[in-house]
Amino acid sequence: MKRVLSLIALVAVAFTACEKESTEVNYDNLKIRLTSESVINFGPEGGEGVITYDFEELGDDTRSVQAPTPEATTSAEWITSLTVDSVGNKVTFNVDATTGGARETTIKVAFGDYSFMVMVKQSGATASYDKTFTATHVGGTYYGKLQTRGHDYFIILSNMQPEGLQSVPYGACEYRFDIYSERGAAFDAERRVPVGTYTLDHQRTGEPGTIDAYQDCSYMYDNRELAMSEAFKSGTLTVTENSIIADITLLNGETHHVEYHGDCIMEDYTEPTYADVYPVSQYTSDIEFDVKGGELMPIYRGNWYDSESDVWFVHMIEQRNGFNGVYLLFDLLVPRSNGGFENRDGFVGNYTLLDPNAESWDYTFPSGRLRDDSMQLHAWYAKCVSGQLDMSQAAPITAGTISVEKDGDEYILTLDGKDDNGNNIRGTFRGRANDYQNQAHD
Numbered sequence: 001m002k003r004v005l006s007l008i009a010l011v012a013v014a015f016t017a018c019e020k021e022s023t024e025v026n027y028d029n030l031k032i033r034l035t036s037e038s039v040i041n042f043g044p045e046g047g048e049g050v051i052t053y054d055f056e057e058l059g060d061d062t063r064s065v066q067a068p069t070p071e072a073t074t075s076a077e078w079i080t081s082l083t084v085d086s087v088g089n090k091v092t093f094n095v096d097a098t099t100g101g102a103r104e105t106t107i108k109v110a111f112g113d114y115s116f117m118v119m120v121k122q123s124g125a126t127a128s129y130d131k132t133f134t135a136t137h138v139g140g141t142y143y144g145k146l147q148t149r150g151h152d153y154f155i156i157l158s159n160m161q162p163e164g165l166q167s168v169p170y171g172a173c174e175y176r177f178d179i180y181s182e183r184g185a186a187f188d189a190e191r192r193v194p195v196g197t198y199t200l201d202h203q204r205t206g207e208p209g210t211i212d213a214y215q216d217c218s219y220m221y222d223n224r225e226l227a228m229s230e231a232f233k234s235g236t237l238t239v240t241e242n243s244i245i246a247d248i249t250l251l252n253g254e255t256h257h258v259e260y261h262g263d264c265i266m267e268d269y270t271e272p273t274y275a276d277v278y279p280v281s282q283y284t285s286d287i288e289f290d291v292k293g294g295e296l297m298p299i300y301r302g303n304w305y306d307s308e309s310d311v312w313f314v315h316m317i318e319q320r321n322g323f324n325g326v327y328l329l330f331d332l333l334v335p336r337s338n339g340g341f342e343n344r345d346g347f348v349g350n351y352t353l354l355d356p357n358a359e360s361w362d363y364t365f366p367s368g369r370l371r372d373d374s375m376q377l378h379a380w381y382a383k384c385v386s387g388q389l390d391m392s393q394a395a396p397i398t399a400g401t402i403s404v405e406k407d408g409d410e411y412i413l414t415l416d417g418k419d420d421n422g423n424n425i426r427g428t429f430r431g432r433a434n435d436y437q438n439q440a441h442d
Contacts, residue, residue: 148206150180302440368396
């Protein structure tokens with residue numbers, strides 16, 4: 001999240017003498033952007049490369065006073081002499097010569113909260129592939145972060161518009177990648193493939209920067225005259241702002257090179273895999289509740305939404321025995337400084353509805369949603385009967401405030417909200433907390 005810095009110019013005045021004012025440069029909200037190519041190619045002999053950049057919201061008069069200096073980094077040892085020229089707004093580097101096969105990496109250029117990636121590709125001295133493929137479409141879906149450190153994106157690179165996870169258009173060839181990223185897209189309006197480099201992981205750790213090696217997750221499907229599918233034996237996937245490059249070895253031993261150039265947004269499904277159902281609430285009047293002697297089940301999930309705020313998922317039931325009565329669930333976002341799982345009262349506080357574009361997400365809760373796979377997310381009021389959720393008595397909470405207080409051994413949650421039909425949802429839930437769980441992976 002962006003941090004706002006305050007710059008205060010102090011002017012000292014003594015009697016009738018005046019000192020010259022010092023010039024302060026305010027770099028708040030500067031966004032660095034790439035002005036050269038996002039993919040730079042080299043031959044086996046290597047050579048020197050140049051990346052140019054500029055800043056949005058930075059005038060010429062400010063630049064002449066002091067040019068800000070971004071940071072350039074890479075993990076590749078064959079990229080040397082990586083240097084930033086802040087006066088010329090460029091990054092220079094050298095690519096070592098190679099006698100081996102083709103290779104590629106990325107250089108990240110960052111300033112403050114913003115960055116971009118440039119892909120550096122070097123052809124091998126004896127580089128060859130059994131098959132090269134140029135994709136024209138990007139499809140896929142976003143699964144979120146479930147028991148893994150990385151956020152899960154399922155990506156399809158195809159020569160035709162993908163139909164969905166369960167079908168492939170006749171005549172299409174698709175390469176499918178299940179990748180894990182540091183960056184989440186829980187509240188993004190568009191599902192953009194996260195910039196970075198991903199490597200096939202046969203341990204299936206779900207760590208950021210990996211590709212799931214399970215044969216039903218990352219594989220090629222060719223649906224032409226002889227339909228076939230092949231799992232990946234090894235591979236890398238490199239994503240920039242406007243390209244996706246993959247080098248793959250299939251289980252059958254074939255080597256494939258895949259390229260896509262264009263907007264890296266997963267938007268090609270004719271119907272989104274997980275669309276929101278709206279409206280959900282079947283209530284036609286206000287909802288009121290007053291629960292005493294209930295039970296809370298808090299689950300700490302850490303930086304679940306990659307937002308610099310921790311998440312406590314707190315669900316609560318009126319009668320734990322038999323799981324009956326009023327059932328509430330919330331994702332409560334709190335400051336990371338609250339102490340994490342060690343502070344069992346870390347979710348006590350006053351909460352407002354989350355604005356995903358806000359400077360800070362601390363002490364907010366995201367609006368309730370229902371996906372078309374029946375998964376309930378974020379903030380809900382419902383009734384349970386003998387352990388079963390009654391969807392005729394369920395409503396997502398899409399507006400309002402929540403307060404959580406501690407009174408002795410009990411917590412008191414007070415809700416003043418609305419459902420997605422505009423009905424008020426108001427009440428208090430009082431009970432003890434049990435079954436604390438730590439599901440953080442950060």
